[in-house]
Amino acid sequence: MIALTLASALQTPLPLATLRADPSAARDFDYWSLRAGRTPAEVQALAGSITADDAAKGCRTEAELEIVLGLESAAEANSAAAWRADHEAAAKFERESKALRAKALAGEKVGDQYISRNVQTFVEQAQAARTQRARAVIERVAIDQAGLSVSAPQSPVPGVERRIALRSKHRYCVVSRDNAEWLKTEIRSRGWFTLSADGPDADRAAWLMVQHSDHDPAFQREALALLTRLKDQNETSKRNYAYLYDRLAANEGRNQLYATQARCRAGQREPHPAVDQPEGLEARRAAMGLETLEAYYARWGACPKA
Structure with a gap:
């Protein structure tokens, strides 16, 4: 005592x-x-x-x-010195990666070691957008991708990777929620970013923002209802519709239709959750502009060995 x-x-x-x-x-x-x-x-x-x-x-x-x-x-950490080294090394990397993100979003060429090449692609698409509305949605996705793409450097300091991962997760949380609220207001007042009015890049950017709105399944359902109608009018990508359908189904604990969601088990990639009506899967994928399941999995590369 x-x-x-x-x-x-x-x-x-x-x-x-x-x-x-x-x-x-x-x-x-x-x-x-x-x-x-x-x-x-x-x-x-x-x-x-x-x-x-x-x-x-x-x-x-x-x-x-x-x-x-x-x-x-x-x-x-195993000592005060190790804890302080983690703190200083992670802070230094955060300052450097923040500067790189700013350069990439301003259209400057940066290496893709820490900033995904997707950022540059979206920046270029925004600059070439056919409408101001299209430019706005693509620019937001560029910011989203810049926050997602930061990876930790090889470092002998053990706590750096964990610190950077937590910062990246926090950045993603804030950006994805801000984007979802902006997009929700935008499509309720002006409708979806259609292929004919705003172009395929804007359509894809809006879809990607919905994909990243897992915190708001009601909004994802609302967007899916819009895309269900628009895909039949050729005003949105059928491929993107399929991905959103499966993502929402997976988040809600239902079977998917197009097998866009997968997992590795025992060294093999498989649909997860299960697929409804598996006998018609390849035909459904083809109708949505998706490659065969075999080709899709090949793009992902091999599963880690069990």
């Missing part, structure tokens, strides 16, 4: 309310100090309680992201 009381007295408190109110304070707080009198598992549990709160409300705030980053990295 005396030892337990002493350990509790030695614990550095986590000023959660103060840190949540100030992103700068949350970024600069010495989370390693929380290891005094605590096990790594206990520090991780502090981060877990914040993550549980996040699940109920959506994206973390910037301050909450910094708190989780600090706590998780403090739980994983």
